[in-house]
Amino acid sequence: MVEPELSFYGEFLPNVSTLTGSIWPIDKLPAHLALLNRSQFYVKQNDSPDSVMRYFELPANVVKDQEISLLNNCMVDIGTNVMTFRIKAERQHDRRPHDVVQVQVPLSAVELTQAAAVECGNGHELFVRGLRFLDLPSENWHELLDYWHCHKPEHEHHGNHGHNHHHHDYHDNNDNHGSSAISKEELYPRESLGLVGSAYLTTVLSDIPGTKVRDREVECKECGMQLGTLHKKNNNVAKIYKWNMKLQGQASPAKFEVFISAILLGIIGFHASYHFTFANSSDKDSPRVLVWVFNTDVTYATSETDKVNRAIKVLYDLAPEPALIEKVQPEAIDFAEKTVTALIESLQKTNDCLPDSMKRFDTWQVGLLCRM
Numbered sequence: 001m002v003e004p005e006l007s008f009y010g011e012f013l014p015n016v017s018t019l020t021g022s023i024w025p026i027d028k029l030p031a032h033l034a035l036l037n038r039s040q041f042y043v044k045q046n047d048s049p050d051s052v053m054r055y056f057e058l059p060a061n062v063v064k065d066q067e068i069s070l071l072n073n074c075m076v077d078i079g080t081n082v083m084t085f086r087i088k089a090e091r092q093h094d095r096r097p098h099d100v101v102q103v104q105v106p107l108s109a110v111e112l113t114q115a116a117a118v119e120c121g122n123g124h125e126l127f128v129r130g131l132r133f134l135d136l137p138s139e140n141w142h143e144l145l146d147y148w149h150c151h152k153p154e155h156e157h158h159g160n161h162g163h164n165h166h167h168h169d170y171h172d173n174n175d176n177h178g179s180s181a182i183s184k185e186e187l188y189p190r191e192s193l194g195l196v197g198s199a200y201l202t203t204v205l206s207d208i209p210g211t212k213v214r215d216r217e218v219e220c221k222e223c224g225m226q227l228g229t230l231h232k233k234n235n236n237v238a239k240i241y242k243w244n245m246k247l248q249g250q251a252s253p254a255k256f257e258v259f260i261s262a263i264l265l266g267i268i269g270f271h272a273s274y275h276f277t278f279a280n281s282s283d284k285d286s287p288r289v290l291v292w293v294f295n296t297d298v299t300y301a302t303s304e305t306d307k308v309n310r311a312i313k314v315l316y317d318l319a320p321e322p323a324l325i326e327k328v329q330p331e332a333i334d335f336a337e338k339t340v341t342a343l344i345e346s347l348q349k350t351n352d353c354l355p356d357s358m359k360r361f362d363t364w365q366v367g368l369l370c371r372m
């Protein structure tokens, strides 16, 4: 049987236990169609059980098996050629959608300390054996220091403190970013002790004999894979991004998006800010993206992957008007250009999986970022 060219996007919102499914194009759907079992959505040619043409994974279990038909429980959007159904799904008790601060991020200090070896993405060992790692309290710890400093009773003073709490620096280069708020002493790693943030770790160069430094970039000595950069203020310290590393025995590094999401969730938990810009602040012409976190916890499945993913749902704008930036006052997240480009590509790839009726919201595009 020839499979009809159908696309599916399903989304589960745990806070309301609702599952929304969209299927398109409508004109490729048979008139009599669909049935759910609790975890899949079938497209059937007719009533017969043998007539299943396609099935799609649902992002959550529905409460009971039920029939879906174009005439009954669907909204049909002729303009975009998409039909959408909305049904109750099982509550997931292990989900704690409001717990956004304490997101478990891969390659924690405990995992890194216990690992037999830590490798580049291509499996070459990077570190001396027996290193210890400590988790940085939070990637926002500089700001916590700032906060404690300004708000200690003995230093109480009034008026504008004159610092900017809205700058998060996740990449290092030689430039002084001028507006950077990070004025407190940074914590540095020591020999045999690395420090671990949600997106990167820092370590002294003598602890990473499997790497070499070229133009301030830190690379795998064996395969040349770019791992990170030298610390901008300390040439003896390397900053290595977690998405370029894996523990020995793992097939590949964790997805880059998982770490970006962890950064966003951390800032949301700390500042309750939902708007962010990602850019390389030292290059005004480099790509940038304005991101508005719309929902911190959705689960989705698409016909592209047949896999269920937990994600943050975001709205994004690749060319935001200055007036919009002024209005939403985003947190500035500073990343190297290639990281910003990878983020934009990832958002656009997820936007491509959405039905036309869901790709845009006002002037924004809609995207998804995988999270833990």
Ligand SMILES: [Zn+2]
Pocket: 120, 121, 122, 123, 124, 220, 221, 222, 223, 224, 225
């Ligand atoms: Zn390598």
